[in-house]
Amino acid sequence: MLLGLRAPIARAARAQAVLAFTRRRGHKAAMLRALALSIGQLGDPPVLRVLAKSLGLTIIVFLALGGGGWWAARALAQRYGAGGWSDLAGVAAVFAALLTSWLLFRSVAIAVVGIFADEVVEAVERRHYPAALATARPVPIARGATIGLGSAARTILVNLALSPLYIALLVTGVGTAAAFFVVNGWLLGRDLGDMVAARHHKRPAMRDWRSGTRGGRFVLGLAGTALLVVPLVNLVAPVLAAAMATHWYHMRGRG
Numbered sequence: 001m002l003l004g005l006r007a008p009i010a011r012a013a014r015a016q017a018v019l020a021f022t023r024r025r026g027h028k029a030a031m032l033r034a035l036a037l038s039i040g041q042l043g044d045p046p047v048l049r050v051l052a053k054s055l056g057l058t059i060i061v062f063l064a065l066g067g068g069g070w071w072a073a074r075a076l077a078q079r080y081g082a083g084g085w086s087d088l089a090g091v092a093a094v095f096a097a098l099l100t101s102w103l104l105f106r107s108v109a110i111a112v113v114g115i116f117a118d119e120v121v122e123a124v125e126r127r128h129y130p131a132a133l134a135t136a137r138p139v140p141i142a143r144g145a146t147i148g149l150g151s152a153a154r155t156i157l158v159n160l161a162l163s164p165l166y167i168a169l170l171v172t173g174v175g176t177a178a179a180f181f182v183v184n185g186w187l188l189g190r191d192l193g194d195m196v197a198a199r200h201h202k203r204p205a206m207r208d209w210r211s212g213t214r215g216g217r218f219v220l221g222l223a224g225t226a227l228l229v230v231p232l233v234n235l236v237a238p239v240l241a242a243a244m245a246t247h248w249y250h251m252r253g254r255g
Contacts, residue, residue: 030216031223034247037128038240046123050116051239057112058105106184106228107152110191113238114148115141117195120239124246125199132250136199143198151191158187181225188228189221192245200249213252220248 041047113120118139125133139147159166162183169175193213194206201209210217224241228234 028219030248030251031219031244034244034251035223035240037247038124038243041124041127041243042236042240044123044127046119047239047243050113050119051236053116054109054113054238055235057115058109061108061112105234106188106225107155109228109234109238110155110188111148111152113242114151114191114195115145117148117242118144118199120242121196121199121246124243125250128247129250132200139195139198144195147191147194147198151187154191155184155187158183181222184225185222186218187221188224188241189217189219192220192224192241193217193249195242196245196249216248216252220245 042051118141122133122136122138125136159180162179166176166179169179190210193210193216197206197209220241223244224237227237227240230237
């Protein structure tokens with residue numbers, strides 16, 4: 001029996017040591033530690049299952065977008081007497097869909113992973129924070145989808161509203177990128193934090209929790225945004241960011 005308890009006790013002790021360290025060193029140390037731990041768990045079967053499901057659903061969404069654009073462009077060309085241009089219109093629509101997919105990848109990927117995020121959070125808590133797992137409340141798929149879709153909607157609307165600012169800052173060379181990171185770091189930090197906090201706080205308490213974690217969530221969002229703009233890394237970034245959010249939440253003491 002004592003041998004069976006050794007592993008959970010050791011994990012709990014490591015978690016407490018990490019918590020004490022990150023409290024001393026601040027957000028930067030917490031993010032680096034969370035990233036290292038999250039990368040180390042990417043090969044776990046529950047995490048791989050979420051990665052496969054989220055990538056598959058994201059691909060389906062973009063294929064549907066491209067197929068729908070092709071069909072709509074051809075139908076419009078034929079309806080308005082330009083049937084000879086229907087194939088060209090379809091190709092143009094597909095290219096437009098590819099560009100749109102690139103622009104919307106972050107929003108769609110986070111929306112999709114939001115549906116399955118609770119599985120990632122549970123896997124991380126099971127391995128690193130068993131005491132917290134014992135008191136956690138699983139987030140229903142409907143609420144996870146609401147968090148994910150709300151994240152996508154906020155990202156699209158806020159970035160569209162700020163697009164004139166992004167364009168105006170192009171003359172500075174770095175202003176557009178800086179503004180993009182600040183805005184999307186703020187947006188993403190809120191959403192990643194909510195994915196974890198929803199397991200440990202009731203809805204009325206979420207507002208107070210958000211107000212007390214603005215700085216940490218912003219740093220978390222900046223880290224997630226950075227991962228999402230790196231080619232190839234961005235394919236696993238949403239799952240990686242969800243795991244990082246779980247570590248960050250528990251490293252700071254949950255409250």
